[in-house]
Amino acid sequence: MTAAVDDDLWSAVGDPTRRRMLDLLLADGSGTATSLSERLPVTRQAIAKHLVVLDRAGLVHAAPAGREKRYRVDEAQLARAVAQLSSVGAAWDARLRRIKRIAETIQREKDHQ
Amino acid sequence: MTAAVDDDLWSAVGDPTRRRMLDLLLADGSGTATSLSERLPVTRQAIAKHLVVLDRAGLVHAAPAGREKRYRVDEAQLARAVAQLSSVGAAWDARLRRIKRIAETIQREKDHQ
DNA sequence: TTGACGCGCAACTTTTGGTTGCACGTCAAG
DNA sequence: CTTGACGTGCAACCAAAAGTTGCGCGTCAA
Numbered sequence: 001m002t003a004a005v006d007d008d009l010w011s012a013v014g015d016p017t018r019r020r021m022l023d024l025l026l027a028d029g030s031g032t033a034t035s036l037s038e039r040l041p042v043t044r045q046a047i048a049k050h051l052v053v054l055d056r057a058g059l060v061h062a063a064p065a066g067r068e069k070r071y072r073v074d075e076a077q078l079a080r081a082v083a084q085l086s087s088v089g090a091a092w093d094a095r096l097r098r099i100k101r102i103a104e105t106i107q108r109e110k111d112h113q
Numbered sequence: 114m115t116a117a118v119d120d121d122l123w124s125a126v127g128d129p130t131r132r133r134m135l136d137l138l139l140a141d142g143s144g145t146a147t148s149l150s151e152r153l154p155v156t157r158q159a160i161a162k163h164l165v166v167l168d169r170a171g172l173v174h175a176a177p178a179g180r181e182k183r184y185r186v187d188e189a190q191l192a193r194a195v196a197q198l199s200s201v202g203a204a205w206d207a208r209l210r211r212i213k214r215i216a217e218t219i220q221r222e223k224d225h226q
Numbered sequence: 227t228t229g230a231c232g233c234g235c236a237a238c239t240t241t242t243g244g245t246t247g248c249a250c251g252t253c254a255a256g
Numbered sequence: 257c258t259t260g261a262c263g264t265g266c267a268a269c270c271a272a273a274a275g276t277t278g279c280g281c282g283t284c285a286a
Contacts, residue, residue, distance in 0.1 A: 007129050014127035017243080019201070026208040034263060046244050048265080067252040067263050075209050082202040082209075088132070089195040089202075095139040096188050096195075130274080147232060159275050161234080166273095180232050180283040 009081045012057035017042060018050050022073060025060065030072045122194045125170035130155060131163050135186060138173065143185045 013019060017040065024039055025031050033051060037044040051071055054060045058077045063070045126132060130153065137152055138144050146164060150157040164184055167173045171190045176183045 010127070010129065010132075014123070015243080016123065022205070026205065026212070032263075042243085043245065049243075069264070075212060078205060079209055082205050085198050085202045089198045092135070092139065092191060092195050096192055099139075099188060128274085145232075156276065162274075182233070
């Protein structure tokens with residue numbers, strides 16, 4: 001039923017740019033603000049801000065390596081996020097099915113009136 | 114892989130207030146801007162703006178009834194949104210499983226070195 | 227017919243995603 | 257060892273979105 005606690009992860013994952021960043025990080029294993037900005041239509045600074053958001057949400061972790069800062073996805077946390085996404089989807093799906101079932105019941109009752 | 118086409122539905126459903134509005138509309142069957150604002154921590158005007166967004170995304174439809182305007186969820190469109198949510202989740206899930214499998218393979222190779 | 231209710235419009239603030247500009251550390255080549 | 261290139265961080269600024277208050281207009285019922 002879309003609990004309030006979920007909002008942190010949801011809002012982190014709700015932004016399209018952040019979703020694509022996660023896609024790229026998953027595909028490449030790791031990345032920096034600069035490397036991600038080269039593959040996305042936004043500036044490095046915008047990426048850096050998003051990385052802060054993702055870091056605060058625990059979805060990525062930074063590992064300073066020399067003059068660069070490599071980010072990597074926290075797989076356990078992303079798995080949690082995926083679970084929450086699908087739980088909201090499942091809740092709506094259940095409601096939709098219930099509605100459909102009720103509608104069909106009403107229809108059946110009408111049929112043999 | 115988080116296609117760009119999905120962004121419209123995503124952003125409609127990405128906002129926490131709009132998700133709760135959809136929850137309430139599904140639970141009650143229908144509702145007005147005023148009735149929803151009574152059960153959510155925002156003003157009627159804010160709800161009204163969100164209803165415009167949801168309407169443009171095709172997730173709800175309005176039915177003017179006297180002096181009030183009853184909104185109802187478009188079940189087919191919400192079902193599409195649910196499908197897109199779960200497809201993104203599934204894509205990430207697949208990547209996570211692949212990473213896990215690779216990690217396990219490396220571990221096994223290390224084991225009988 | 228008059229008051230209460232629901233809605234829409236307009237102006238304003240705050241947050242957020244995005245930008246440009248600049249200064250500071252770090253690494254590698256001369 | 258120095259210098260230039262590269263990566264990062266910080267700050268000011270802009271635009272769009274979420275939310276607010278205030279007001280006026282239609283509609284229904286007492």
